[in-house]
Amino acid sequence: MRTSIATVSLSGSLTEKLTAAARAGFDGVEIFENDLIGCPLSPEEIRDRTADLGLTIDLYQPMRDIEAVSPDEFAGNLRRAEHKFRLMRRLGADTVLVCSSVSPHAVDNDALAAAHLRRLAELAQGFGIRVAYEALAWGRHVSTYDHAWRIVEAADHPALGVCLDSFHILARGSDPAGIAAIPGDKIFFVQLADAPLMALDVLQWSRHYRCFPGQGDLDVTALVRAVVRAGYRGPLSLEVFNDVFRQADAGHTATDAQRSLAVLQESAGLTTPPAPVLPTGFAFAEIATADTERVAPLLTALGFSRTARHPGKPVDLWEQGEARILLNTDTDGHRPDPSLTAIGLESPDPAAAASRAESLLAPVLPRRRAPEDAPLDAVAAPDGTEFFFCATDRPGHPSWTGDFPPALHRPGGDGIGIRRIDHVALTQPWHHFDEAALFHRSVLGLQPHASVDLADPYGLLRSRAASNPEGTVRIALGVGPSPTDDPARPQHLAFATDDVVTAARRARAAGLPMLQVPGNYYDDLAARHAFAPGELETYRELGILYDRDEKGEFRHCYTETIGRLFFELVERLNGYDGYGAQNAPVRLTAQRT
Structure with missing residues (x-):
C-alpha cells in the first residue's frame, strides 16, 4: 500500500521535512497547518516542491471545532472552511481532516452534528475536496470511531467519510473489529501511531508519547488488517506526536518511520519481504582502540590468548572457549578510548539475513577487504554499531576466521573458565x-x-x-x-x-x-x-x-x-x-x- 507521513512527525522546517520524507521512500505527506503557516514558500511553491520530490499531498490538517454549535458560530466556521478550501486548491490537496469538536460551545446532538457536517461536505465538494471526520479520543461529545461513523452515515454525503486513527481507537480500548461495518469507500483516510501503555490523561499521552508502529504496546497490526478487510485502499499514514522526534534529525526519523511501516505491512500480511533469519550465537565482538596497551592486559587477565593477526589489517584475534574478541587498532587515532564497535552474529543463512536487513532500510556497510578475504555482510544499527552475519567454520560457507593465518598459538588450559x-x-x-x-x-x-x-x-x-x-x-x-x-x-x-x-x-x-x-x-x-x-x-x-x-x-x-x-x-x-x-x-x- 502507499505510505504517507504527517509533517508533524518530523523535526525541522517544512522543506526539510518534505526532503526527509522523500529520501526515506514515502509516497506522500500530510501537511500540518502550522508547518504551512510558518513556511516562507507560497502554497503553489510548496505544491511544486512536493511534486518535484515525487510526493503527493494526501491530507491537509487539522480543521477543528466545526460541528454541533450555534447558527452564528457555524456560519463563522463555514467562512473559515471556505478560506481553507481555497488554500487547499492552491496547495493541491484534496482531503481535509476534521476533528470531532472539543469546544465547550458544542452540544451533544448527533442530528445537528450530521447536518453541519453535511453542509461542510457540500461546500467542500464545490472545491473538489473530501472531508474526513475523525473522532478524537478526548472529543467533547464524539470520542469513538463508531460514533463518528454513525454521524457520517446519517449525514449521507459523498464528500464526507471517516478518518480512522489507530491511537484514538486503541488508546480508548475500542475494538477495531467494528470497522467491518464501515464501507471501504467511506474510510477516507487512515492514520497510524503506536504508544507505550501508560497511566496518563489520554491527551497528554497522545501529544508526547506516540511512537511508530512496532515501538509501543498497541495492536496497530489488528487495526490495519481491519481497515484492509473493510476495503480501504488509500495510504497508510503515520501521525506521531513525540517529544523526541521533534528534536531528532528528520532524515533519521523518516527512515525509522518507513521501516516501521514495512514491518507493519509484513505483520498484517500485506507484503512479503525476505523472512527473518534468527541468529544462533555470537561469532565475535570487536573492540576498537588506538591504544592496545590498555586492553590487551585486561584480555590476558581474563584468560584470553592472542591466537592470530590479520595479514592486511591491524586486527588481532583473541580467544577463550567459544568467546572471540577482535582487537582493532585501525582507528586513525579517532578512538583513543576502547569502545565496542562491531558484533558478529552466527547466522543459519548470512546472505538471507543481509537481504532481510537491506529490505528494512538497514544501511549495508562497505567493507574494505582483500580478494582472498571472506565475503562478510554488515549493517549499521541506529547507534552505529556494526552487525556482521557470520557462518563461522561451517562447511560449505566462507568463514571470517579464514581471513586470519594459522594460529600463533592455541589457548592453553581453560583460561579462567x-x-x-x-x-x-x-x-x-x-x-x-x-x-x-x-x-x-x-x-x-x-x-x-x-x-x-x-x-x-x-x-x-x-x-x-x-x-x-x-x-x-x-x-x-x-x-x-x-x-x-x-x-x-x-x-x-x-x-x-x-x-x-x-x-x-x-x-x-x-x-x-x-x-x-x-x-x-x-x-x-x-x-x-x-x-x-x-x-x-x-x-x-x-x-x-x-x-x-x-x-x-x-x-x-x-x-x-x-x-x-x-x-x-x-x-x-x-x-x-x-x-x-x-x-x-x-x-x-x-x-x-
Missing part, C-alpha cells in the same frame, strides 16, 4: 532508543523484553533487552534520562562461565582490576536471602553480586571501566533468564565513584 559471550550491552543515543528496539526485533529477528528503569545516581536509565528464543544471543539496550546525558556512557561485554567464583579468583590473581562493591550491598543481601555458611563472605571478598528469580540464580561481577568499556563475568543457574537488574543501581553507583 570463560565459555562464550553471554550478552552485550550497548548504550543508545537518547533519540534512538525506540528505533533501536524496533531494529533489533525486525532486522535481527530478536524478541524484545519489557523495558525497565534503572536508578543511576544522576537520574533514571532506561534499559530493554532483546534475545533469541534459546538465549544464545542477548543484547541489552540502554539509554540515559535526557539529551544532555553523557553520550559516552560505558558499554560492556558479558562472558558466560560455569563457576564465577573460580573465574573471579583467577582473574584477580592475574591482576584484573575489579569493580569495588560497597560493603552495604552485602549487608542488604544478607537480609534478603539466606546463604550457605561462608558463601556471602566469598561474594564480598570477590565483589560478586547475586540475584535470583522464579527460574534460578545469577552470580556476576564486573571489571573496572576503561574508556567506554568494561567486562562482566556471569554464571546462570537453573534457567535464570535476566540480567541482574536488581543489582544495577549499586553497579552504576560504584562506577560513578
Whole structure:
C-alpha cells in the first residue's frame, strides 16, 4: 500500500521535512497547518516542491471545532472552511481532516452534528475536496470511531467519510473489529501511531508519547488488517506526536518511520519481504582502540590468548572457549578510548539475513577487504554499531576466521573458565532508543523484553533487552534520562562461565582490576536471602553480586571501566533468564565513584 507521513512527525522546517520524507521512500505527506503557516514558500511553491520530490499531498490538517454549535458560530466556521478550501486548491490537496469538536460551545446532538457536517461536505465538494471526520479520543461529545461513523452515515454525503486513527481507537480500548461495518469507500483516510501503555490523561499521552508502529504496546497490526478487510485502499499514514522526534534529525526519523511501516505491512500480511533469519550465537565482538596497551592486559587477565593477526589489517584475534574478541587498532587515532564497535552474529543463512536487513532500510556497510578475504555482510544499527552475519567454520560457507593465518598459538588450559559471550550491552543515543528496539526485533529477528528503569545516581536509565528464543544471543539496550546525558556512557561485554567464583579468583590473581562493591550491598543481601555458611563472605571478598528469580540464580561481577568499556563475568543457574537488574543501581553507583 502507499505510505504517507504527517509533517508533524518530523523535526525541522517544512522543506526539510518534505526532503526527509522523500529520501526515506514515502509516497506522500500530510501537511500540518502550522508547518504551512510558518513556511516562507507560497502554497503553489510548496505544491511544486512536493511534486518535484515525487510526493503527493494526501491530507491537509487539522480543521477543528466545526460541528454541533450555534447558527452564528457555524456560519463563522463555514467562512473559515471556505478560506481553507481555497488554500487547499492552491496547495493541491484534496482531503481535509476534521476533528470531532472539543469546544465547550458544542452540544451533544448527533442530528445537528450530521447536518453541519453535511453542509461542510457540500461546500467542500464545490472545491473538489473530501472531508474526513475523525473522532478524537478526548472529543467533547464524539470520542469513538463508531460514533463518528454513525454521524457520517446519517449525514449521507459523498464528500464526507471517516478518518480512522489507530491511537484514538486503541488508546480508548475500542475494538477495531467494528470497522467491518464501515464501507471501504467511506474510510477516507487512515492514520497510524503506536504508544507505550501508560497511566496518563489520554491527551497528554497522545501529544508526547506516540511512537511508530512496532515501538509501543498497541495492536496497530489488528487495526490495519481491519481497515484492509473493510476495503480501504488509500495510504497508510503515520501521525506521531513525540517529544523526541521533534528534536531528532528528520532524515533519521523518516527512515525509522518507513521501516516501521514495512514491518507493519509484513505483520498484517500485506507484503512479503525476505523472512527473518534468527541468529544462533555470537561469532565475535570487536573492540576498537588506538591504544592496545590498555586492553590487551585486561584480555590476558581474563584468560584470553592472542591466537592470530590479520595479514592486511591491524586486527588481532583473541580467544577463550567459544568467546572471540577482535582487537582493532585501525582507528586513525579517532578512538583513543576502547569502545565496542562491531558484533558478529552466527547466522543459519548470512546472505538471507543481509537481504532481510537491506529490505528494512538497514544501511549495508562497505567493507574494505582483500580478494582472498571472506565475503562478510554488515549493517549499521541506529547507534552505529556494526552487525556482521557470520557462518563461522561451517562447511560449505566462507568463514571470517579464514581471513586470519594459522594460529600463533592455541589457548592453553581453560583460561579462567570463560565459555562464550553471554550478552552485550550497548548504550543508545537518547533519540534512538525506540528505533533501536524496533531494529533489533525486525532486522535481527530478536524478541524484545519489557523495558525497565534503572536508578543511576544522576537520574533514571532506561534499559530493554532483546534475545533469541534459546538465549544464545542477548543484547541489552540502554539509554540515559535526557539529551544532555553523557553520550559516552560505558558499554560492556558479558562472558558466560560455569563457576564465577573460580573465574573471579583467577582473574584477580592475574591482576584484573575489579569493580569495588560497597560493603552495604552485602549487608542488604544478607537480609534478603539466606546463604550457605561462608558463601556471602566469598561474594564480598570477590565483589560478586547475586540475584535470583522464579527460574534460578545469577552470580556476576564486573571489571573496572576503561574508556567506554568494561567486562562482566556471569554464571546462570537453573534457567535464570535476566540480567541482574536488581543489582544495577549499586553497579552504576560504584562506577560513578
